[in-house]
Amino acid sequence: MFHIRPARIRCERSDKSCGKYVEKTGGGGRMRCRSRLEFVVFSLLIILTVHTFSAGFIYPIKNVKPRITSTFGEYRPSMTEDNPHFHMGVDLSTAYRSGVPILSITDGYIMRVDVDDNDIYGYTVYVVHDEKYILMYAHLSDFSEKLKYFAESVKREFGNRRVEIYFPKDILKVEKGETIGYSGETGEAIAPHCHLEIRSLDGKRSIDPVEIVDSLPKPNAQLEILGIRINGEDEEVGRTVHTFEGDQALIEVNARLKTDTNVLGIDSIEMYIDDTKVYEMKFDEIDLSDFNKADELFGRRSNASNYWYKLYASEELSMVKLNKLPDRFPGSSYVRIIVEDDWGRKKTLKFKLVRR
Structure with missing residues (x-):
């Protein structure tokens, strides 16, 4: 048996009354007051068993x-x-x-x-x-x-x-x-x-x-692509030809994994233009520094059960593995988008993309 050593304690309070110091956090100017305290946790006897x-x-x-x-x-x-x-x-x-x-x-x-x-x-x-x-x-x-x-x-x-x-x-x-x-x-x-x-x-x-955890169950679910958006305009997902104006076609897709009881997000997306991969996103890991950057990856109308995934990135994100869209898209090209879930199920969307 032995005694626990002092545990380190950090205390935060979201008002200014604790009187230690105030620091400004985030872009919205919200103030948070923090008080860092050290104290000795009472000795606790623990019986160690060999295992x-x-x-x-x-x-x-x-x-x-x-x-x-x-x-x-x-x-x-x-x-x-x-x-x-x-x-x-x-x-x-x-x-x-x-x-x-x-x-x-x-x-x-x-x-x-x-x-x-x-x-x-x-x-x-x-x-x-x-x-x-x-x-x-x-x-x-x-x-x-x-x-x-x-x-x-x-x-x-x-x-x-x-x-x-x-x-x-x-x-x-x-x-x-x-x-x-x-x-x-x-x-x-x-x-x-x-x-x-x-x-x-x-x-x-x-x-x-x-x-990592192989005991997690594979859900009985269907992978779906529900919508497509090009340069901010919603398009019919079933069309075989889509048009765009300007130099680039910034594409977003509405995708999900639908179970009997709820909706889950996807694991990865790849986009090819004329068989050249130009974009890849995979949720294998996320840097903690990217935690609050969800709007950089998800498009408008996204919420906790509706996911519009951008197939372009305006800044570096840890889950974006490839982001090489051409500065000027071809006047006519074939686009292939592959969506995959955590368990290897795939859904493919193909269409012709033509500049107006």
Whole structure:
């Protein structure tokens, strides 16, 4: 047995009353007041049991039919921030119930716990796995017994302020299948569920969980291309010839993965002009610096269940792998657009593009 070393605490409050310093954030001039405090968490005795780390990942929810309700990279309007953002993980159904145990999908140690009812992620647990990934479990209604002591301590100390608790490496180990929290709708969740997010160890990138966690279910769904837009004008998606004016044809497509119960975003898009690939987007990973740049990738009328994907980029984005549209499009060319989901299903749209 041993004593936990002091956990590092950071506290934020969204008004000016905490009296430390005020910094300006974002383009909208919104002011946020931050108070960074250090305090010693009371000593907690932990009995260590010897265990062997096991390979692979399990599904984090028991006794609920496995179902993905949102995919990586979807468009999200924000209720707490000025700009929309990308959905940086996958959402898993808890049958609309709070209090469902959320299990660690693999072995690791707890690096951080966020205690905040109103942040985008709400109550969140961060688990480091294999010194390679940080696994995030968000929108929790409560924490496991192992973590509840710390959460209740900081809430007594800081009230409703946002608090991030950081733990030294390997102090709080978790095993695959161990309960780390309970499903909820804290943060910007509109219904109880489990948000699973995977970040690089340096915390700079989010990675598509479907590419790593093989226990995530393949949905029974159909890939659809519902609409096309050229230079801001909506066109009939079934037409074989489309026209445009000017030097370039800036194309957007309305695409989705339709299940029996909901709508999911796609994984990738490629566009070819006369068999030359000129654009490619893939949601394999998203830099955290791109988090609030969803409007750069999605077109107008996009929302949390309707996705217009731009097939051009005005600035560099981590998910845009190729962006080489010609400065002047040919007077007549053949365009091929290939949309693909996370599980390899593809949908192709072909048409002739002619300058008016």
